[in-house]
Amino acid sequence: MTEHYDVLVVGAGPAGLAAAQAAAGHGARVGLLDAQPRQGGQVWRHDALHGAPAAAHRAMTRLAAQPSVSWLAQHQVIGADPHSLLVETPRSAVELSFGSLVVATGARELLLPFPGWTLPGVTGAGGLQALAKQAWPVQGKRVLVAGSGPLLLAAAATLHRHGAQVLGIHEQASATAMCTFAWQLWRWPSRMLQALQLRATLRGIPYHFGSFVSRAHGDGGLSAVDIRTPRGSFRIECDLLAVGHGLVPNVELPGMLGCTLDRHGAHAATRVDDLLRTSVTNVYAAGESCGIGGLAAARIEGLIAGHMAAGADTAAVALLGQRRRARRFADVLARHFSLDPQLHALADAGTIVCRCEDVTLGALEHFVDSRAARLATRCGMGACQGRICGSALAELGRFPRGDGRPPIFPARLATLATSAIPAFLSHDSGDHHA
Ligand SMILES: Cc1cc2nc3c(=O)[nH]c(=O)nc-3n(C[C@H](O)[C@H](O)[C@H](O)COP(=O)(O)OP(=O)(O)OC[C@H]3O[C@@H](n4cnc5c(N)ncnc54)[C@H](O)[C@@H]3O)c2cc1C
Known part of the structure; x- marks a missing residue:
């Protein structure tokens, strides 16, 4: 009905x-x-x-x-x-x-691949924020927050409120870009107030600019990350990495x-x-x-x-x-949070790009369009239906993200067997998920 x-x-x-x-x-x-x-x-x-x-x-x-x-x-x-x-x-x-x-x-969230990003303990910044809100235990955990955008501050504040030990926030945008951004905030008083409140919540937690995670280390789970800054690289030990590169x-x-x-x-x-x-x-x-x-x-x-x-x-x-x-x-x-091109070059041939189907960047090397790559490697055919790897590959300049076709989320066979389905599945985009 x-x-x-x-x-x-x-x-x-x-x-x-x-x-x-x-x-x-x-x-x-x-x-x-x-x-x-x-x-x-x-x-x-x-x-x-x-x-x-x-x-x-x-x-x-x-x-x-x-x-x-x-x-x-x-x-x-x-x-x-x-x-x-x-x-x-x-x-x-x-x-x-x-x-x-x-x-x-x-x-x-946009999640860009880098060596080690699929280790247990590495999540999206908003992803870890959502887990903490749903009572996933972060109390006492050493968490590093990294990537780009105001979501990093919001995620760090939530994690801090839930008892995590936030070691630092690493924003990839440069200090100059952040200063110019901050100077313009007076034109949007409610945003300025929100930013000041977040900084007050995060008092004592370092906020670094021009700084990003280049590699995650661990044996079966995250134990440390490499951070690249304008002044050189260093390694920091942590239990969780919350990393997102925008939306x-x-x-x-x-x-x-x-x-x-x-x-x-x-x-x-x-x-x-x-x-x-x-x-x-x-x-x-x-x-x-x-x-x-x-x-x-x-x-x-x-x-x-x-x-x-x-x-x-x-x-x-x-x-x-x-x-x-x-x-x-x-x-x-x-304008101010645009991504540093260095982030596009972190993944190497052995880095997994499609985490649902374990497809590495190297396995996609000879493909020029996403459909051919998908048919040969199953890249983008897993549970997230290319939402993560499709956006990442588009951002890396490899393949534009396809239009998608129904079902837009994985569905039960019983749903696909309803009488209404033929009309809903008649979408003709040439882009196929299974
Ligand atoms: C993971 C994450 C965390 C964020 N956290 C913050 C934060 O802490 N502070 C902040 O200022 N901004 C945050 N943002 C930015 C935030 O998205 C916006 O500020 C705001 O929530 C946008 O509102 P919206 O209504 O456009 O979308 P959303 O709030 O994203 O709401 C969209 C809703 O649509 C539903 N939906 C999508 N597709 C379907 C479908 N096919 N069928 C049924 N339902 C569907 C989703 O379940 C979702 O509830 C976050 C963004 C993300 C991705």
């Missing part, structure tokens, strides 16, 4: 929560779905020890009071056409149709819907106009899926997309100034 909603919102992070709230305010019947059991997305992920931040709590409480919003937890979209979504839940598969759709699928928009769903994607360097983002309309009628996108912009941009874009999806254009237009301001900050971020 197909359930119908006036407005369907995919993703219950800050953008999706705001979109659902705005659309419901105009009387629309709204479905808000997320693959996760709880609302909050990445930045507002529930913390088992400390709960949700006040702003997240307020947004979720306000939404819970809206009788016209149905919260669909653990609903993962695996297929789509311009009028409906194929969704897998822990027990079944359902088809949801919509008048308008808001795509608020967020972003994931990449999740565009698999808009791509499958036929929305035009824009290239931003090696990666793609959903193309939207000022009012967050995608190239497909009645499909809107908000938050990180249309470009890395941070929490403030995600919230304001969620509101605009929600108003638009409910047909309230005037309310959306009134917020355009706020969006422009939030997006200007995103541009400043992208």
